[in-house]
Amino acid sequence: MKPSAPDFQWEYAPAPEARDHAKIKPQYDLFINGKWQKPASKTYFDTISPSTEQKLSEVAEANEKDVNAAIAAAKKAYNTYWKKLTGADRAKYIFRIARVMQERARELAVIESLDGGKPIRESRDFDVPTAANHFFYYAGWADKLNYAFPNRRLQPLGVAAQIIPWNFPLLMAAWKIAPALATGNTVVLKPAESTPLTALKLAEIIEEADLPPGVVNIITGFGKTGAAMVNHPDVQKIAFTGSTDVGKHIQKAVAGTTKKITLELGGKAANIVFDDAPINQAVEGIVNGIFFNQGHVCCAGSRLFVQEGVAAEVIQKLKNRMNTLIVGDPLDKNTDIGAINSKEQLDRIKAYLKIGVEEGLELFQSTCTLPKKGFFCKPTLFIGAAQSSRVVQEEIFGPVLTIQTFRTIEEVIEKANNIPYGLSAGVWTDKGSKIFNLTTKMRAGVVWANTYNKFDPTSPFGGYKESGFGREGGLHGLYPYLKF
Ligand code: NAI
Ligand code: MG
Numbered sequence: 001m002k003p004s005a006p007d008f009q010w011e012y013a014p015a016p017e018a019r020d021h022a023k024i025k026p027q028y029d030l031f032i033n034g035k036w037q038k039p040a041s042k043t044y045f046d047t048i049s050p051s052t053e054q055k056l057s058e059v060a061e062a063n064e065k066d067v068n069a070a071i072a073a074a075k076k077a078y079n080t081y082w083k084k085l086t087g088a089d090r091a092k093y094i095f096r097i098a099r100v101m102q103e104r105a106r107e108l109a110v111i112e113s114l115d116g117g118k119p120i121r122e123s124r125d126f127d128v129p130t131a132a133n134h135f136f137y138y139a140g141w142a143d144k145l146n147y148a149f150p151n152r153r154l155q156p157l158g159v160a161a162q163i164i165p166w167n168f169p170l171l172m173a174a175w176k177i178a179p180a181l182a183t184g185n186t187v188v189l190k191p192a193e194s195t196p197l198t199a200l201k202l203a204e205i206i207e208e209a210d211l212p213p214g215v216v217n218i219i220t221g222f223g224k225t226g227a228a229m230v231n232h233p234d235v236q237k238i239a240f241t242g243s244t245d246v247g248k249h250i251q252k253a254v255a256g257t258t259k260k261i262t263l264e265l266g267g268k269a270a271n272i273v274f275d276d277a278p279i280n281q282a283v284e285g286i287v288n289g290i291f292f293n294q295g296h297v298c299c300a301g302s303r304l305f306v307q308e309g310v311a312a313e314v315i316q317k318l319k320n321r322m323n324t325l326i327v328g329d330p331l332d333k334n335t336d337i338g339a340i341n342s343k344e345q346l347d348r349i350k351a352y353l354k355i356g357v358e359e360g361l362e363l364f365q366s367t368c369t370l371p372k373k374g375f376f377c378k379p380t381l382f383i384g385a386a387q388s389s390r391v392v393q394e395e396i397f398g399p400v401l402t403i404q405t406f407r408t409i410e411e412v413i414e415k416a417n418n419i420p421y422g423l424s425a426g427v428w429t430d431k432g433s434k435i436f437n438l439t440t441k442m443r444a445g446v447v448w449a450n451t452y453n454k455f456d457p458t459s460p461f462g463g464y465k466e467s468g469f470g471r472e473g474g475l476h477g478l479y480p481y482l483k484f
Pocket of ligand 2: 049115116195196
């Protein structure tokens, strides 16, 4: 056996997840009014696997006519059927979706990893079970809305247009669809262009769950399709997760209308380690916060703040741990970091790596070797970053962590908040008083203490400032879908 050196990496034999049970059709149409319909546009586009650059399937590109058809189907289903159902009856359908998702969990996990590039460990242990849990959780609320909001006259809004990104394709679909259905709305959902497959699988599940036609419609396409959804006059509610730029665009597009919107946009979370923190645990939390899932997480702990006295130790331990991370095949059960979602995103990350170096920051990358094909990025540190660095101020959305040091709690709160975003934060300390001091002063929707990236359907999630507004999850997640 080789001696254990700080940067020693065990050799693991490949442990690929079987993929023969994951059925991907060569071509997908649009799921409108409970049927698979050919696109009026007559055009299809490819979705590839970012880890091999191979084509997985081709999906329909919905044009304005297709969007109109989907929204008309959702409107009809709302008026003729869905809004008249009792909460208990809506719940039965939502429970059914959750159960079929559980039954098909393996298939969903494999397709999520193939289409988006995230490690199977993540999609199998986090994305798919958490998505099913969201449906279970909101199914539970459907017949209890009068208890959630006592003495209020509640009404659904109507048709919800939901536009989601590529980092958690199935989970974001669940976050959007489950509360909308529980509150009596109908849905048109568009997944991101690089990761449409699990949303289309969800359409199959919705078919299997026998939802009335038109209650959920799933259409595929690019930004233009999303814009047509946003601008449609029969849409009463828009739920968007994605870039701050597109979020601002949507806000402008709905100004002066009565459409309700929730936006969940970018982030640049501070992960703060005090000198009394359990260091080994914190290092694991830092790694989990930024490197797992390739840093494609809006709440990723992408800015590390370490108190001066422990900075050297934390940085050394972090480097050692980074050298053990396995980057490669998303379908291998040992993989820690999978593929970057697309060539465009990899180019964006590479541009930021260049900017950081040009800004004079010390760069550290793990010693791993990257696969020859596919889009991959080594886990990266920028040490000694200044508050004004672009790599500190701007969202990179990749496995890149900036490191700053601090002396006092006041200083770190000031620096952590001095950013256009405010989605999440982390704090590592032995002292409860420091945790509470920080949680009350951080302008961030979620603050994790001595842990990171923990999610639960019962807990609301959402941002401050340019990270957006509105909450998803928990009781709070019902509000944006109801009229009072
Ligand atoms: P994006 O915001 O363009 O894409 C998100 C979704 O919006 C996709 O479904 C897309 O088709 C749709 N979309 C694009 N333009 C639209 C428009 N004008 N109207 C309506 N819908 C539209 O994000 P993109 O370009 O894939 O990523 C760019 C950056 O955004 C990333 O580098 C990252 O910094 C950030 N991002 C943040 C996410 C988050 O979870 N908050 C998720 C994805 C990206
Ligand atoms: Mg893809």
